[in-house]
Amino acid sequence: MNLIVNGREHEITSPPLTPLLHVLREELEITSPKAGCQQGGCGTCTVLVDGEPRRSCLTAIATVDGASITTLEGLGEAESLSPVQAAFHELYAAQCGFCTPGMVVASTALLERVGGPVSREDVLEALGGHYCRCTGYVKIVDAVMAASRGEVGEVRDMPSPEDGEPDVTIKGSPA
Numbered sequence: 001m002n003l004i005v006n007g008r009e010h011e012i013t014s015p016p017l018t019p020l021l022h023v024l025r026e027e028l029e030i031t032s033p034k035a036g037c038q039q040g041g042c043g044t045c046t047v048l049v050d051g052e053p054r055r056s057c058l059t060a061i062a063t064v065d066g067a068s069i070t071t072l073e074g075l076g077e078a079e080s081l082s083p084v085q086a087a088f089h090e091l092y093a094a095q096c097g098f099c100t101p102g103m104v105v106a107s108t109a110l111l112e113r114v115g116g117p118v119s120r121e122d123v124l125e126a127l128g129g130h131y132c133r134c135t136g137y138v139k140i141v142d143a144v145m146a147a148s149r150g151e152v153g154e155v156r157d158m159p160s161p162e163d164g165e166p167d168v169t170i171k172g173s174p175a
């Protein structure tokens with residue numbers, strides 16, 4: 001079987017009923033789709049299959065043979081975030097980030113489908129079934145609406161991937 005993931009073609013060796021989520025994470029080492037509930041209920045594993053949002057935890061790879069898959073990694077780079085990624089960054093729409101890949105991917109599909117400003121109801125419908133345990137939804141919805149209106153410009157203060165993790169020492173923390 002073959003998959004085109006973020007524009008690159010891959011021959012897949014996992015068995016045909018393996019969930020796409022596991023193929024992406026374990027075989028291809030593309031880790032933005034997160035393994036949350038793994039039952040179709042939380043949305044954090046969402047990727048685009050031929051442009052449509054799909055729960056990768058419930059998608060056997062045999063059903064998407066030859067398809068074009070887009071994950072968060074395929075939407076932008078640290079140096080050039082996509083409009084939705086930039087809006088999430090600028091409007092503080094992520095906290096722990098576990099739900100963020102699915103939120104951003106599904107929101108990107110919404111914006112591409114509508115092709116202009118989206119309403120709060122549009123966003124709530126597109127992100128129905130995407131669960132966030134820490135940021136809350138107000139900032140997430142605001143970010144998607146701002147991105148749809150083109151209100152967020154280029155983000156220039158992202159750290160380079162070569163910078164590594166910052167040194168953070170919290171007094172009393174075991175870390």
Ligand code: FES
Binds near residue numbers: 037040045046
């Ligand atoms: S991990 Fe797929 S919907 Fe929760």
Ligand code: FES
Binds near residue numbers: 098100133135
């Ligand atoms: S940012 Fe933590 S679950 Fe959404």
